[in-house]
Amino acid sequence: MTLTSQQPAVSWHSLTVGETLSRLDSQPEGLSPEEAERRLAQSGPNRLPSEEATPPWQIASRQVQSPLIYILFIAGALSVLLGDFADAGVIFAVVILDVIVGFFQEYKAERAMRALAQLSAPRARVIRDAVERDLDPANLVPGDIVLLEAGFRVPADLRLIRTIELQTDEALLTGESLPVDKSTGPIVDPAATVADQANIAFMATTITRGRGSGVVIRTGLQTVVGNVASQVRAVGETEAPLRARLKHFTEVIALVVVGITVLVFALGLLRGEPLVTIFRTAVATAVAAVPEGLPVTITVALAVGVWRMAQQHAIVRKLAAVETLGSCSTICSDKTGTLTKNEMTVTRLFASEQTYEVTGVGYAPTGAICQGGQAVGLAADPSLITTLRIGLLCNDSQVFREDDRYRPDGDPTEAALIVAAQKGGLQGEIEREAYPLLDELPFESDRQYMAVLRAHGAERLIFVKGAPERIIEMSDQVERNGSVTSLSRQPALAEFQRLASEGLRVLAMAYRPAPANALEIDHRDVERGLILVGFAGMIDPPRPEAIPAVANCQRAGVRVVMITGDHPVTAQAIAAQIGIVSEPRAPTLDGRELARLSDDELRDHVGRISIYARIMPRQKLWIVEQFMRRGEIIAVTGDGVNDAPALKRADIGVAMGITGTDVAKEAADMILADDNFATIYAALIEGRVVFDNIRKVVAFLIPTGLGLVLSVIGSIILGLPLPYLPAQAIWINLVTNGTQDLAMAFEPAEPNIGNRLPRDPREGVLTNPMLWRTALVGIVLMLGTLGTFIWGLSSELGLDHARTVAMTTMVLFQNVHIFSSRSFTRSAFVTNPFSNPFLFLSVVAALALQALAVYWPPLQGVLRTVPLSYETWLVILPVALTVLLVVEFDKALRRSRSSSASGRVG
Secondary structure, eight states: OOSGGGSOSSOGGGSOHHHHHHHHTOOTTOBOHHHHHHHHHHHOOSSOOOOOOOOHHHHHHHHHOSHHHHHHHHHHHHHHHHTOHHHHHHHHHHHHHHHHHHHHHHTTOSOHHHHHHTTSOSOEEEEETTEEEEEOGGGOOTTOEEEEETTOBOOSEEEEEEEEEEEEEOHHHHOOSSOEEOOOSOOSOTTOOGGGOTTEEOTTOEEEEEEEEEEEEEOGGGSHHHHHHHHHHHOOOOOOHHHHHHHHHHHHHHHHHHHHHHHHHHHHHHHTOOHHHHHHHHHHHHHHHSOTHHHHHHHHHHHHHHHHHHHTTEEESSTHHHHHHHHOSEEEEOSTTTTBOSSOEEEEEEETTEEEEEOOOSSSOOOOEEETTEEOOGGGOHHHHHHHHHHHHSOOOEEEEETTEEEEESOHHHHHHHHHHHHTTOOHHHHHHHSOEEEEEEEETTTTEEEEEEEETTEEEEEEEEOHHHHHHHEEEEEETTEEEEOOHHHHHHHHHHHHHTTOEEEEEEEEEEOTTOOOOOGGGTSSSEEEEEEEEEEOOBOTTHHHHHHHHHHTTOEEEEEOSSOHHHHHHHHHHHTSSSSTTOOEEEHHHHHTOOHHHHHHHTTTOOEEESOOHHHHHHHHHHHHHTTOOEEEEEOSGGGHHHHHHSSEEEEESSSOOHHHHHHOSEEETTOOHHHHHHHHHHHHHHHHHHHHHHHHHHHHHHHHHHHHHHHHHTTOOOSSOHHHHHHHIIIIITTHHHHHTTOOOOTTGGGSOOOOTTOOSSOHHHHHHHHHHHHHHHHHHHHHHHHHHHTTSOHHHHHHHHHHHHHHHHHHHHHHTTOSSSOGGGSOTTSSHHHHHHHHHHHHHHHHHHHOHHHHHHHTOOOOOHHHHHHHHHHHHHHHHHHHHHHHHHHHHHHHHHHHHO
16 A cells, blocks of 8 residues: 555645645635536535445345355255255255345445445535635635534535634544644645644535634545545455355365265165165265254354344444454454543643643533542642632533433533532532622634633732743743742643653643723734743543453453554553553554655554554554454444444454444444443453354354264165165264254353463364364264173064164264353353353253153154163163263373473463
């Protein structure tokens, strides 16, 4: 991916207003209607194309294009050939169920482009021929003059030509948690990132304060958000790791089934059996070998995972995403709103040469002002009270309570100052009544401060807050513990820089007396003679629950990486507080540095750098692609339009449910209903449980199927009659595989699941140890079944009796083996048999059905079984228990080897 090729042809932010208008052949009075029509025909409508809806028949056809479904079709067709129409009906019902579930899971997917199209502004206010008029945003063209004011959504990319206290919310593009001050001057750096282009208003962002105007420089797909739309369209679907593994696995199964069928057919011919008998035997063996319960069980296991994740506030849009999250080795997380609260909070106060900590996070007024971990009495420091009072009263915002949540109305930094004052014991209504407002100088980005004139009895006071460098420059005195002395600027600047180095946004508070008869103020009254009182340092704080969640991820071998549009210092501070890195000055790659790298260079960087700041949308996608080039299974979180390409490209995209845009949600595989990183960890563990259970089903189905097939082949080789008739082989599968395997989908998590390392992405469904266990169990089942079959033949009770013994032995074998299959390493003797009640009940049901097959005359006639004596059961039961003893002995050996290896390493 080459970033330079995606840069706009013109660096509009580097041009002056005059140069911009000249380049666009425009003027402040706007274009003529005729010229606008001509340009519209040339540039096309200012809209983002919506993705055409996928026809339902295509979605349905995709559900059938799976090796698992092919195997089910084969099994159903073979059952029809065998004449077992009831079994065929069940199998085809499974196919239909699988298709229906998959269809509805995908029906609402792939709408990211349509959601992007909805981001266009409802109306645009423009100037044409020196006349203001409302216009459909689709008719905007480069060169149009657009008017902006608070509450408007920007209809196209604009080079600003006039601003009055203009601020925009660009979080959906940059991830920046604070409103951005806009200006009109040129920016020298032609490679400035979107976050640094203060003279551009970007399409789909919102005006939060002030007013202004701009000239349209880009429309439609040429805009920054349009570029994101193009990336979303270009990003292909990423195949889920589970789907890839199962595809390979089922292809192998299909080949094995064909091979077994050919082998049985060949052995029958060598023995000179009639062709009809050979055919029926081969078909029955093939049906027995096909794990037809596997697709349904996988669907059920994933559906159970979806339900369990929903209980954890994680909403899964695609079934395969359940397991994918459990496979992930790296989580690339957004900062704002995911790792942090997205609620500015004052955490430090500085007054009277003392630093104070402020506890509590967010806009709820719960917390205290402390020093050394102890709450302080504010009466001991009048200057601290004054610092809080200025923050409260030099303020245009409010904090209100709604649905048990505190929300800001206005600038988040001002809201944070209000909450800090409340934590210090100041009450807004009382303070405003004691200090009534007389006049105000609103904040201006050029002047970098706000000032108010307030009365207090016979006094008049000017309260000022703003950028520390500017306030210090305007001050010549400082207040400490209520006493005013001359100001030494260098120590004050050093204290501000110390707070800023912690990633805090710092505001300075100052005041000065005004004449007793003053009713208004201007900037000349403010820009000299101020008395500096203190500083307030604030930050969007980490979510408390994110800290242990990150630690849990790391313990589980999952690396957490932060990718944000915020400032590098802020990103470093938050990453250190959360535990992503161990110290605040950890290596960080910002958007400018990243733009100079090649693919291979970035691929090397992502292996060691965990913080990426000031990142543009295409860069986030690029970072994700390099992680994937390294063979990582990547989960990506995001909430803005800028995150959509990366969310769609990643192995699993995780969107925020509360703060996330529709674009992000539509591009994602999973949505967090609570915007909480801790939910990702809970879902990750659930994903591991899902794959564990799928593997447990495989570890149960394949060995038991192998045992059944080997017993048939063994009987042919030994010159014995078949140990089961075709109907009996199908019955064995129906009684056991049709119940226990589904119950395994409800297995709870194993105790050590959060301490395992992620699976190797190249690892198949069956590992080498599992293959050994499969062969071991298959041989035990073959030997035990053939042994009881031969014993039955020797009893002179007839072939039907011997086959009933063999069929019952195999059923009991599988009902015993299911308990060993609940864990690959943990002993069945220490596992609570009732921790999965579905499994326990399924075993009881299977035994009951087998008893019916042996003793109920209607089933006896169908399956050609005979009643078994009490003495016969006493022979069969110990034989069936041998599989439990053999497997548990194998587990013990593996635990012993693992413990010895750990001891040698230690």
